[in-house]
Amino acid sequence: MKILWKGLGTILMMVGITVGQSIWGGGWTVYPAAAAQPMQTMTDFAAHPAxxxxxxxxxxxxxxxxxxxxxxxxxxxxxxxxxxxxxxxxxxxxxxxxxxxxxxxxxxxxxxxxxxxxxxxxxxxxxxxxxxxxxxxxxxxxxxxxxxxxxxxxxxxxxxxxxxxxxxxxxxxxxxxxxxxxxxxxxxxxxxxxxxxxxxQLELGAKWAEEFERSLIIKNGVLKGKVPTGSNDFAIMASVIPINNGMRGFLNGELINVKISEYKPFIVFSIRSKSDSSNVGLYQYSIPSLDKENRTIQFSSAKLGGNNE
Incomplete structure (x- = not known):
């Protein structure tokens, strides 16, 4: 017996997925899917944890x-x-x-x-x-x-x-x-x-990183740019590190104007979700080349905890 989700059929619209045979009647059935579906009565999952x-x-x-x-x-x-x-x-x-x-x-x-x-x-x-x-x-x-x-x-x-x-x-x-x-x-x-x-979120982070990158210029020893305004759901920050340590940060929508001789040779651009603090983009730009390195958090860099006992 084939167990299929509603919306799986010979054609799955938009992404063109071909799936499934209905378990009711054993015949072929075509369902619309891969698009917003009409919200029906929650029937059997209204009180479910998921x-x-x-x-x-x-x-x-x-x-x-x-x-x-x-x-x-x-x-x-x-x-x-x-x-x-x-x-x-x-x-x-x-x-x-x-x-x-x-x-x-x-x-x-x-x-x-x-x-x-x-x-x-x-x-x-x-x-x-x-x-x-x-x-x-x-x-x-x-x-x-x-x-x-x-x-x-x-x-x-x-x-x-x-x-x-x-x-x-x-x-x-x-x-x-x-x-x-x-x-x-x-x-x-x-x-x-x-x-x-x-x-x-990662797609938004990449979009804002491109916007930030386009704003960066260095002229007469001064780095200028603008942090994207973004969305109220995300904290966006560009950070530079003074030669004498510490940190200077620029948040959503703020303008950047710093003498590069007074800071370490890079600027870090980060995007964080305010709802759960998840990292949705981390990029480092070298100064003065402004070459970009993607440092967005990877599965392999996660801090591990617990044990399999």
Missing amino acids: RESILLGLQKGFIWKYPDGRFYPDKQIVQSQFVASLVAIRGIKETAPVPELPAGHWAKGTYERAKKAGILTDIKIDPNKLLTKEEAAQLVFNAWKPYRGVKMNGYTNTGALITWGWMDPAPAGQPKFREDLPVTRGDAAKMLAYLWKDKG
Whole structure:
């Protein structure tokens, strides 16, 4: 029996994902998806711990209900559902061959897009496979490598994702990093919500970094520029370090005007979310060349804590 999310069909609009056969009646069904979906009655997830994440995913179009209008948050998620959501969040359109699936297979289009983006690296393709934490975490790290790099050394995929904060630990009384536990659709919605938010914030950070870079000039030994005004949801700061130590910071919308001879030869530009203090952009510019180095926090640079006991 194939378990599919509502919105998965032979065509997934906007990103062109090909997925799924309906489990009701066994026939082919085409659903609109990858776009905001009409908000329906919350039916079976109104009181669920993942309620807000499920609502976000339905609104943004990266998760789907079943054809009967229910979400089934406590069902174990299958590989094709999770892969389709990752493809939708990444907005992948290009494809690469997936010979493991025959021509005409209901999931082939989805998997071809996932293959192109590296999401299927070291993954055994099985669209109907019920996912464990370790399997879901590996897919997350594969999908997010372009944004946050590789996972932390010395940890399983599960342990690394729990440490990063995007996967819940095992229930109390069990080993914190149990890799074999099932991943429910509610669990998946929570992880996917983190990815959606992180991608959007990183894109904003990169946009503001480009705006900041365009403003920088050095003339007659003076560095001038402007910190982007940005948004009230983010703290944006450019920092210079005086030769005699200390720090001087310029915040959202402020103008920069400093003698470069009085400061160390670099300026740091950072963007931080005010809601959770997450780093959504960190760049360093050399003075006087103004060459840029991207130092946005990577998975591998996270401060690790806890143990797998």
